Amino acid sequence: MKYAVIATGGKQYKVTVGQALRVEKLGSDAKEITFDQVLLVVDGDQVEIGTPTVAGVQVFAEFLADVKADKIEVFKFKSKSRYRRHTGHRQGLAQVKITGIGTKETPASAKSRSAPGRKAVAPKKVVTKKAPVKKAPVKKAAAKK
DSSP states (O other): EEEEEEEEEEEEEETTTTTTTEOOOOOOSEEEEEEOOEEEEEEETEEOSSSSSOTTTTEEEEEEEEEEOOOOEEEEETTTTEEEEEEEEEOOEEEEEOOOOOOOETTHHHHHHHOOOOOOOOOOOOOOOOOOOOOOOOOOOOOOO
């Protein structure tokens, strides 16, 4: 059985291919998502542990829906001072389905990963600049009396 441990939204999840799970809201409108922070990959007897992440391995997922978690009731109260505040909170979540675990070149059990309309991003060029040379301050001669 192949599974991986990924980190997203400040939490860690153990995922397998075909699993549906709820993660913190992702903020993008893409239908296909890749998780780059893979902390552990297990494939039968082979175990790869990242330091901190496993290099070259990604987890591919399909976006299903935006959902909300159950409501958390928040009630603040101070006795003898007539102070009461009642609010609630529902965390936004994204429901995703794991479609593959693999490398960037050949994801396992996945077809072409390029979404229609998505542009390929070229790697950024690194430009190095020399540090500016500091000139010594010019000292003025003292005024004669």
